[in-house]
Amino acid sequence: MTPLLKTISFVFxxxxxxxxxxxxxxxxxxxxxxxxxxxxxxxxxxxxxLHQLSSFQLFTLVFLASTFSSCMVTITAIIRQMGCWKTALSIVVKQMITSILCICLFAVLICIGL
Incomplete structure (x- = not known):
């Protein structure tokens, strides 16, 4: 599966x-x-x-990795509990969008010096 995961990683x-x-x-x-x-x-x-990253880069990377998506175990639990792929997918997409927007806000704040 590693080649597949490497291919998916190009999205980032x-x-x-x-x-x-x-x-x-x-x-x-x-x-x-x-x-x-x-x-x-x-x-x-x-x-x-990790040592080659600045504090901001490290914070941003860990934030993105931890908030971009729920782990698959959590998503599976949501699907089992709610019985609906559509609801689980909706939650995941909203989480991804929110994470990306937060990262963009961080970047803008850093660029303007806040």
């Missing part, structure tokens, strides 16, 4: 590029969508990747 390249975050972080975001502890991929090589 434009966002990461806009935020000046290395695109190697995209796979960690995808794994965080499956399980929140997937963010541990950012810590590969004894944290070598």
């Amino acid at each position: 390249y434009p966002i990461l590029h806009l935020l000046n975050i290395p695109t190697e972080a995209s796979l960690g975001i995808v794994f965080a969508m499956i399980r929140k502890d997937g963010m541990l991929l950012f810590n590969q090589g004894s944290g070598q990747f």
Whole structure:
């Protein structure tokens, strides 16, 4: 499945590029969508990747990875509880949009110096 997940991770390249975050972080975001502890991929090589990030980049990356989507376990629980894919998908899409809007707001605030 790794080649498939790597392909999916390309979706995050434009966002990461806009935020000046290395695109190697995209796979960690995808794994965080499956399980929140997937963010541990950012810590590969004894944290070598994390050490090259500024505080803002690190905060933004962790925020994006943790809020972009619920983990698949949570989504599955929502589907089982509500019995409806449409409701679960609606919740996930709203969460994704909110996360992206928050990231854009962070970027604008940083650019204007607040």
